[in-house]
Amino acid sequence: MKIIGFFFVISISNFENLKGDILFTNFERTKPFDLFCMKKLYASCVLAFSILSALAQQSNQTIAIGNATRAYIEYLPTNFNASQEDYSLVIILHGLGQSNTDFVAAGFNDLADTARVIALYPQGLNNFIGQPAWNNGTLLASTADDVGLLSALMDKYISQYGVDPARVYVTGFSMGSIMSYTAACALNDRIAAIGCMAGTMSTNDLTNCNPNYATPVIHLHGTADGTVPYDAGALPSLSLVPQTVEFWQNVHNCDAEPDSIGIDDTANDGITVDRFVYNNCNTEGALELWRFNGADHIYLYEPVNDITEMIEVWLFFRKWTHPAPLEVGISEINEASASVFPNPSSDIISVKYHKEFDYKLVSTSGAIVKSGYSSNADSSIDISQVEAGVYFLQINNSIQKIVITPSR
Helix, strand or coil: CCHHHHHHHHHHHHHHHHHHHHHHHHCCCCCHHHHHHHHHHHHHHHHHHHHHHHHHHEEEEEEEECCEEEEEEEECCCCCCCCCCCEEEEEEECCCCCCHHHHHCCCHHHHHHHHCEEEEEECCEECCCCCEECCCCCCCCCCCCHHHHHHHHHHHHHHHCCEEEEEEEEEEECHHHHHHHHHHHHCCCCCCEEEEECCCCEHHHHHHCCCCCCCCEEEEEECCCCCCCCCCCCCCCECCHHHHHHHHHHHHCCCCCCEEEECCCCCCCCCEEEEEECCCCCCCCCEEEEEEECCCCCCCCCCCCCCCHHHHHHHHHCCCCCCCCCCCCHHHECCCCCEEECCCECCEEEEECCCCEEEEEEECCCCEEEEEEECCCEEEEECCCCCCEEEEEEECCEEEEEEECCCC
């Protein structure tokens, strides 16, 4: 069964399970057959409305990364309003040879509405054999600036869409999972946690990753995975699951032996699920391994399987915030592009630039606190009414950090 199909079935099934009591309460005297028809009709109407609403919330977007135009799918939660609500950001990465549309159907958008999450699905660029891929240090990687893509998406959604910079997460399947590990290493000061499904760390990351922030990790993997092997026959440029988990176990300084929790085996799928939670980590509960006994290179979902992986990934994510995230636009700071003085300042800052410019003053939480336009290359900006603190001044495409001190 294709992924896109089963979610419609789940939606109707769950709707009837949840709404049945209400329907029986309101229409307790309705004949059983009529009640059945009404429930089906109501469920169908709700489903159709839900699909139309979801299409309105989902859109195809692009962003410029160097000389490349990168495509991604954006999903905004219901009643999105950046001025009134802070959001989490989850970036979801597809596998090798796949497209971003494949994982739009994997169920995270349903979570996004209730969890108040913006979900982004970037599209990988082709590798040397024409397969959509990620630049993650593996033999089949692309040469695209994927770290730059992820960082630019974080910048955009923190500064313009009300994303809390402490609640940015990355997850992926297969090669997207491998890229999630790469992102946790390269953007260690920006990502609160990662969720890795059926993809291990590249040997390059295993050797060179040195995170200052101990990124919380949930890894989910089948023991019979014939594409990214679990514990034997590692592919060139890839580690095995025990090596990947041991790396993060050392990062978090966890005990060697985790607690094992068996998940109820309710699905007739020939797969059992064990959850391993590592103890006495520097941050308790920051490392989990979900082992799918007998599973190949597949994505698990209910009711076909005992769990839905995206749900477990989100339940893990929501426990974590980054304690000191690098804020919006820092990766693009270019102090030579404009002269800003004095810095720090409490009332007026002078700007010398080579042409007229637009400017935005952005707080570390991503809020635009002041903006304007100067027709002169030399100009002054009044900051006397801005609260003291650290800000980022965007002048056209360059960004500089400035400090506003209390007025005397």
